[in-house]
Amino acid sequence: QVQLVQSGAEVKKPGASVKVSCKASGYTFTSYAMHWVRQGPGQRLEWMGWINTGNGDTKYSQKLQGRVTITRDTSASTVYMELSSLRSEETAVYYCARNIVGTKVFDHWGQGTLVIVSS
Amino acid sequence: QSVLTQPPSTSGTPGQRVTISCSGSSSNIGSNTVNWYQQVPGTAPKLLIYTNNQRPSGVPDRFSASKSGTSASLAISGLQSEDEADYYCATWDDSLNDVVFGGGTKLTVL
Numbered sequence: 635q636v637q638l639v640q641s642g643a644e645v646k647k648p649g650a651s652v653k654v655s656c657k658a659s660g661y662t663f664t665s666y667a668m669h670w671v672r673q674g675p676g677q678r679l680e681w682m683g684w685i686n687t688g689n690g691d692t693k694y695s696q697k698l699q700g701r702v703t704i705t706r707d708t709s710a711s712t713v714y715m716e717l718s719s720l721r722s723e724e725t726a727v728y729y730c731a732r733n734i735v736g737t738k739v740f741d742h743w744g745q746g747t748l749v750i751v752s753s
Numbered sequence: 754q755s756v757l758t759q760p761p762s763t764s765g766t767p768g769q770r771v772t773i774s775c776s777g778s779s780s781n782i783g784s785n786t787v788n789w790y791q792q793v794p795g796t797a798p799k800l801l802i803y804t805n806n807q808r809p810s811g812v813p814d815r816f817s818a819s820k821s822g823t824s825a826s827l828a829i830s831g832l833q834s835e836d837e838a839d840y841y842c843a844t845w846d847d848s849l850n851d852v853v854f855g856g857g858t859k860l861t862v863l
Contacts (some may be wrong), residue, residue, distance in 0.1 A: 670853070671778050671798075679790075679798065679841055681852035691853065695851045729797055738845050738852050743797040 636660040638730050638744035641705045642688060645750045651718040654747045656730030663711040664688040667733035669740060670704060670715045674726040684733065756781060757842055759854035764861040770830040773858045775842030777823050781853055785845040787825040789818055792839045792857075801840070802827065829860070837862045 641655040645726040656668065683694035692704050700753040703716045713730060728747045731740035758776040765771040775787065781839050789802035794795040802818040806826070818827045829836055 663842060671852075671854075678856045679843070679854040681854065697851075714848070731798075734803070737786075738843075739800065739803040740790070740798075741800050741803075743799070746797050749826075 636742045640744040640747045643748040646720050648662045653716040654728050654748050656744050657710045669731045672726040688710040706734045722751050723753045755854040758856045759855035762859045765832045766863050769832045773827045773840050775825045775855050777786040781846040782842050783823040787820050787844045790841045791828050832863045
């Protein structure tokens, strides 16, 4: 079965960077794109960007452009999301989500990674 | 402030039918398909409805959705206690070039 397993919780200081991983299994990794979505405490879901796991092409939200980088390691079936210059208001749960081909539909989600930004 | 507007909360009793609205604009709902996600607090979202009105396998037919113009709605009939969750609409926005989510609607089963 499809599984997306994310790395563990992180605590970072303001201004630092965080890198979260998402390991996929149960399907052909390069046949599906992967997106990242975050959710602050009591907040709505916020889309961050996505990667074409086949060719590595990426697209990021306008809000985070320049601070977020999504990469993949096809040999490890893993996608990474790195966010730099962290701010306290970016304390959130970060999710990876698999994309149904040709759509922006997220059919499977990782369990989420809590990132706490605090001095 | 969300690009897509949903009521913050709604409620119903077991067996009732409830609807959740999602209002957008011509650049998002008006020109793209809508998806709905269910999120039980403390867990990851789950795909509930895709492409306006399609149910993934395993989603009961008590859940249905529709889209008209720049609005969409999710209906849940035969309400059950396990339906208590947050519900989010989502679509692509052609102006922002981003996936956009509604603010979420908290459904309480009384």
